[in-house]
Amino acid sequence: MKLTLIKPTIGTGEHSLYVDEGRMEPLNLGVLAALTPACVEVSLFDDRMEDIPFDVPTDLVAITVETYTARRAYEIADEYRARGVKVVLGGFQPTLLPAESARHADVIFIGDAETMWETLIRDAQNGTLKPVYKAKPGIPQPGLLTRRDLYEGKGYLPISLVQFTRGCHFACDFCAVSQYFDRQHYMRNIKEVIEEIESQQRSLVFFVDDNIAVNREALKELCRALIPLKINWVSQASIDITQDLELMGFMMKSGCLGHVIGFESINRDNLLNAKKSPNLSGFSGYGEQVSILRDHGLQTWAAFVLGYDFETEDSIKQTLEFALENHFTFAAFNILMPYPATPLYDRLKREGRLLYDGQWWLHPEYRFNNAAFVPKLMTPEALTNACHEARTRFNSVPSVIRRFLDLKTNMRTMTRMISYWKFTPIFRREVIKKHGMRFGLK
Ligand code: B12
Ligand code: SF4
Incomplete structure (x- = not known):
């Protein structure tokens, strides 16, 4: 067969x-x-x-x-x-x-x-x-190594994708993961994770976990097991990792270069709107959290989701300034997308605010990075344009150079410098290229 x-x-x-x-x-x-x-x-x-x-x-x-x-x-x-x-x-x-x-x-x-x-x-x-x-969602790959021979010759980025955990126990209202896994969290046996890393050649690993820090003690255990491997790794984590300095230390020692972190918004009302609970405890504008990330040398990929009910063109400009001031290694200025089967989708539908017949992903007129709903305090076009402007300014050549010159993160070690120049220009180019793309090839 x-x-x-x-x-x-x-x-x-x-x-x-x-x-x-x-x-x-x-x-x-x-x-x-x-x-x-x-x-x-x-x-x-x-x-x-x-x-x-x-x-x-x-x-x-x-x-x-x-x-x-x-x-x-x-x-x-x-x-x-x-x-x-x-x-x-x-x-x-x-x-x-x-x-x-x-x-x-x-x-x-x-x-x-x-x-x-x-x-x-x-x-x-x-x-x-x-x-x-x-089938039910469950533990990633029990007793199973990924078949990586099929990837050969396809020109993938030189970074190996490995999974430690799946799912997340938070319930952010825009998140498809929280629906797919029904807020459950599944962990792979650490020995098997180590075996998977040892079975491949690369020294840079991307743990594709939805939120690698859901179980902090388990993550510390993984970090301990990673130290002897002398690899570098990146992942995705919620910002509450900064509440556990022992964990931060373990991540640093085990070769963590940084995480995709969902900052989502710098406005507390928008975070409440999104039910982004990991960001809300003691929220005071992220100053303390960002300095902890920087003290540990993490090269943060800050993810924002723009368009909640308190968003304005000004607040998007302030978000851009926040990202520039903090020299994030990368930042994604994502438009809030109503993913199907999420509470956000249902709410916007009830309120009659969905565009493209409520099926933007299939609609022939929808274009990548365009708003697919009517925001409260601005037009969809204004939201699309403000996010595009933020992406363009964040990815300008002077901004790329200025961010590199950060001694605490991107210039902290030779590995971090190399990783910055290896990946930032590629991600920057992709962001620019993807804007306005049509869906499908026909
Ligand atoms: C790593 C990752 C990326 C990587 C790219 C990975 C790659 N190989 O290209 C990066 C960071 C570049 C990325 C980009 C994007 N991503 Co992404 N990504 C992920 C993430 C975190 C892990 C994916 C993964 O490898 N998982 C591990 C594998 C083993 O699990 P899996 O894919 O779920 O597959 C299992 C099952 O779903 C099932 N299964 C899957 N496919 C099939 C097919 C068959 C036939 C069968 C039988 C079973 C099956 O079996 C698998 C094994 O159990 C997921 C979250 C997640 N939990 O999946 C988001 C996720 C898939 N991404 C998402 C999004 C939105 C994006 C972007 C569009 C973001 C953006 N605005 O630009 C882009 C573009 C994506 C694209 N298609 O090009 C969303 C998709 C939501 C949705 N409703 O579709 C997710 C779910 C994240 C989220 N929080 O919502 N992503
Ligand atoms: S913390 Fe991240 S993965 Fe978890 S529910 Fe919120 S957006 Fe989804």
């Missing part, structure tokens, strides 16, 4: 093809491949930079689908199904909106692959595929 795994791209530029130069290994497909019995021939195609060989014979196609890639994923699925090939769709979008995905698939896979994928493959081999497989 031949199995084809596909990672869809988001879309294309208005007048030119978009190639994602900052692409990372699709960990989920490496996990699916590892879960597949050895008798099945597996190939992987990444639509972000290579053509999908629709006419090459295959028995089963499995596509990973997120909200942003749904339109393109459905185009690919429709092409294969028109050729009589069976298609399985899995991932966040089919799990949270199964009825929508089912219109483009023979099989919908709900939840994490680990416990049910082998059953699905056996059913495919026996010609007894069912329309829906429902």
Whole structure:
């Protein structure tokens, strides 16, 4: 049996093809491949930079689908199904909106692959595929190493994606993760995490955990186990890590270069609006938290979500100033997006504020980084433009140089300097290129 795994791209530029130069290994497909019995021939195609060989014979196609890639994923699925090939769709979008995905698939896979994928493959081999497989979310890859050979030659960034934990116990109202995992948190055995790191060649690891610090004691234990490996690592964490200085010390000793941290907003009312509880305890504008991050040399990727009910053009300018003053290694000025099946989506729908018929991810007129709802204190266009302006100013060449000259973070060690120049220009270019992109390729 031949199995084809596909990672869809988001879309294309208005007048030119978009190639994602900052692409990372699709960990989920490496996990699916590892879960597949050895008798099945597996190939992987990444639509972000290579053509999908629709006419090459295959028995089963499995596509990973997120909200942003749904339109393109459905185009690919429709092409294969028109050729009589069976298609399985899995991932966040089919799990949270199964009825929508089912219109483009023979099989919908709900939840994490680990416990049910082998059953699905056996059913495919026996010609007894069912329309829906429902698996629960759970511990990442028990007893299983990712199949990384499938990534070779695809030009991924030189950083290995590894997962320690899944899920997050907070309930931010815009977050798809909190819905997918129902606020549960699942931890992989630390020995297996170490084994996975040792089984690959790279010395820079990205722990793709939704919030690596949900269980601080477990993270300290992981850090202790990482110290002898002498690697560098990055991850995603909530800002309340700064409340635990012992943890901060362990992270530093174990080679942590920094985290994506959801600051979301510098305005307390917006944080309340978002139910961003890790940011709210003792909130006084992040001064203390940022200086703790800096004292530990962390190169912070600050993520903002702009457009909650108290946002104005002025508050977006202040957010930009905050990011510039603190010399964040990178900052993402994301427009608040109503992801399907989130409390935010339901609220905006109730209030009649959704644009694009409430389905921006499929709408032919929607463009990347445009507001998909009507904000309270500004127009959607003003929100789109203010965020674009913030991105442009943060990513200007003088800003990139000024941020580099920060002695506490980006210039603290040679490793940090190299990592800054290796990745910041790529991420900067991608942010600029993606703006206004169409979804899908048709
Ligand atoms: C790492 C990561 C990234 C990396 C890129 C990773 C890569 N390889 O390209 C970076 C930082 C670049 C990134 C970028 C973006 N990301 Co991102 N990312 C993640 C993160 C944290 C981990 C992904 C991962 O590798 N997980 C580990 C694997 C093993 O788990 P998994 O993907 O969930 O797969 C499991 C199951 O879902 C299932 N499964 C998945 N696919 C399939 C397919 C089949 C056939 C089957 C059977 C099962 C199955 O089985 C897998 C194993 O259990 C997720 C959060 C998350 N929990 O997934 C967000 C997440 C996927 N990202 C998200 C978003 C929004 C983005 C951006 C659009 C952000 C932006 N505004 O620019 C961009 C662009 C994404 C794109 N498609 O190009 C959202 C998507 C929400 C949604 N509703 O779709 C998520 C869920 C984060 C969130 N908090 O909401 N991201
Ligand atoms: S802290 Fe992060 S991962 Fe957790 S619910 Fe909030 S946005 Fe989602």
